[in-house]
Amino acid sequence: MKSAQELFEMLLDLSFAEDIGDGDHTTLSTIPADVQGEARLLVKEEGILSGVKRGIAVLKKLDPSIEVEVLVGDGAHVRPGDVAFIARGPQRSLLTAERTMLNIMQRMSGIATVTARYQKELEGTKARVLDTRKTTPGMRILEKEAVACGGGANHRMGLYDMILIKDNHIDFAGGIEKAIDRARAYCKECDKDLKIEVETRSLDDVRRVLEHGGADRVMFDNFTPELTRRAVDLVAGRLETESSGGITLDNIRHYGLAGVDFVSVGAITHSVKGLDLSFKAIKKD
Numbered sequence: 320m321k322s323a324q325e326l327f328e329m330l331l332d333l334s335f336a337e338d339i340g341d342g343d344h345t346t347l348s349t350i351p352a353d354v355q356g357e358a359r360l361l362v363k364e365e366g367i368l369s370g371v372k373r374g375i376a377v378l379k380k381l382d383p384s385i386e387v388e389v390l391v392g393d394g395a396h397v398r399p400g401d402v403a404f405i406a407r408g409p410q411r412s413l414l415t416a417e418r419t420m421l422n423i424m425q426r427m428s429g430i431a432t433v434t435a436r437y438q439k440e441l442e443g444t445k446a447r448v449l450d451t452r453k454t455t456p457g458m459r460i461l462e463k464e465a466v467a468c469g470g471g472a473n474h475r476m477g478l479y480d481m482i483l484i485k486d487n488h489i490d491f492a493g494g495i496e497k498a499i500d501r502a503r504a505y506c507k508e509c510d511k512d513l514k515i516e517v518e519t520r521s522l523d524d525v526r527r528v529l530e531h532g533g534a535d536r537v538m539f540d541n542f543t544p545e546l547t548r549r550a551v552d553l554v555a556g557r558l559e560t561e562s563s564g565g566i567t568l569d570n571i572r573h574y575g576l577a578g579v580d581f582v583s584v585g586a587i588t589h590s591v592k593g594l595d596l597s598f599k600a601i602k603k604d
Contacts, residue, residue: 320479323460327373330457331380334419343415356410357601358417360403360424364595367435368397369468370427371404373461377420382412394431394468405601417598425593426458427465433591434469437571437584444575446582447472449561453585462588474583482506482515486540489517495524499533516561525550529557538583540564544573551578 321329360374371393378385385408391401406413437448448471454462463473475481484498492498495517502515516536519525528537539550541564554560561581562574574582 362401366432369431370424381416428594430465431469434471438470441575446575449583547577
């Protein structure tokens with residue numbers, strides 16, 4: 320299995336391949352090879368900054384000679400006019416790496432910003448915002464880092480680090496009990512220490528999960544806040560609880576007040592706008 324760093328390196332290789340191709344001909348034709356320069360990462364919109372370390376890694380991947388002075392770090396609340404860092408190195412390298420670096424940082428900062436808004440709505444409750452697997456292909460590691468920067472929590476990274484028995488698994492397996500039993504038998508046979516979460520579609524489903532046992536977390540899928548409160552009362556702290564489906568910025572607080580441990584929101588990764596950032600050359604007199 321690929322490590323997080325290996326996946327990131329693969330993403331950069333693909334990003335450079337699709338963007339640079341056989342050369343950045345605009346830069347190669349207009350900028351001499353031996354000229355050094357400076358550029359600043361300028362914030363143009365209020366939000367939560369994320370991806371500073373990853374952005375620097377993009378610059379250094381393209382050209383290890385680039386040096387970076389960090390002024391604002393990941394997770395900081397930024398406003399228009401703030402400068403996150405200053406990069407110094409060959410002008411050609413700064414120009415060629417600019418778009419890939421900005422694409423990653425704008426995306427990550429947008430996710431962190433939206434996550435922070437959702438988490439703020441849960442203040443005063445015990446609930447945490449959870450991400451999902453509804454991420455941009457190839458960017459999951461980065462997008463989940465951004466969620467954490469914004470104060471949210473990460474759900475499973477992929478299909479390999481947690482068992483989540485959803486409605487289709489239950490229907491194909493022949494019921495909640497059979498699905499749980501098969502998951503537990505699989506973990507034992509394969510020597511896997513994986514949490515088991517079960518999706519429920521009704522209070523009756525919740526009761527069946529509780530009566531059968533074998534799960535670590537129960538998900539309330541598309542429950543109303545009132546139904547969620549009743550489900551939380553049924554669970555009575557015996558399992559972790561998670562609300563999912565139909566969660567918006569307008570209603571998330573109602574779910575937090577219902578007493579769940581987690582509220583998962585796909586929108587924090589699949590429907591966000593990038594934070595407005597730019598990479599501006601510093602002119603020398």
